[in-house]
Amino acid sequence: xxxxxxxxxxxxxxxxxxxxxxxxxxxxxxxxxxxxxxxxxxxxxxxxxxxxxxxxxxxxxxxxxxxxxxxxxxxxxxxxxxxxxxxxxxxxxxxxxxxxxxxxxxxxxxxxxxxxxxxxxxxxxxxxxxxxxxxxxxxxxxxxxxxxxxxxxxxxxxxxxxxxxxxxxxxxxxxxxxxxxxxxxxxxxxx
Numbered sequence: 001x002x003x004x005x006x007x008x009x010x011x012x013x014x015x016x017x018x019x020x021x022x023x024x025x026x027x028x029x030x031x032x033x034x035x036x037x038x039x040x041x042x043x044x045x046x047x048x049x050x051x052x053x054x055x056x057x058x059x060x061x062x063x064x065x066x067x068x069x070x071x072x073x074x075x076x077x078x079x080x081x082x083x084x085x086x087x088x089x090x091x092x093x094x095x096x097x098x099x100x101x102x103x104x105x106x107x108x109x110x111x112x113x114x115x116x117x118x119x120x121x122x123x124x125x126x127x128x129x130x131x132x133x134x135x136x137x138x139x140x141x142x143x144x145x146x147x148x149x150x151x152x153x154x155x156x157x158x159x160x161x162x163x164x165x166x167x168x169x170x171x172x173x174x175x176x177x178x179x180x181x182x183x184x185x186x187x188x189x190x191x
Contacts, residue, residue: 014072015056015064016040016049026076038072102161105130107177124180131157144182151186158182 014021023041027048037048049055055072056064067075108123121144128146132139135157140147148154151171155163158173163182166172172183 013058014040015054015058017054018056036073038069038076102131102134102157105134105161120178121180124175124178124182127161127175128158128182131161144180145185146182147185147187149186151184154184 014024021040025039025041025046027037027039028035039046039048049069049072051069053069055067055069057067057072057075058064105127108126125141125144129139129141132146132148132154137148137154137157139154146154155173162177163173163175166174166181168174168181169183171185172181174181
């Protein structure tokens with residue numbers, strides 16, 4: 001299965017808000033076949049550029065010039081780096097996300113004292129957030145309740161990470177290490 005394209009070198013040097021970046025990736029947008037995101041990698045992970053960033057580019061032997069995100073995308077489209085066939089389709093992206101490794105995500109530490117119920121719940125919430133981040137599931141969290149676009153899809157990586165169906169509610173999952181229960185609520189992200 002193809003990964004998001006990660007060129008060895010971009011056709012120009014890129015500054016984002018004055019910071020140089022060499023690792024640039026392209027991620028297709030599942031809802032828009034002809035559009036894509038430009039991802040820049042930082043030590044904490046990749047992030048998508050948006051129109052709020054100051055983007056400067058410099059082609060070899062030239063001066064820095066400020067460009068919009070659309071202009072940068074045009075440059076990448078025109079370059080040999082971005083062939084339409086190189087972009088993964090929506091089903092490949094979904095499959096890659098759902099079956100991304102979650103067994104290597106460490107469970108956060110908490111105080112094992114009997115009165116540490118809130119710390120165990122906080123550790124469980126952070127663990128779920130790490131899993132959702134890894135597999136690319138957008139979510140909102142309030143306490144131990146997670147609002148996700150698709151509850152059945154969100155259950156897949158959680159169950160692979162060791163969560164079990166809770167007896168409390170059909171929408172709840174139990175994490176055995178912390179003894180915490182989380183709730184999944186489905187909400188259409190377009191609303």
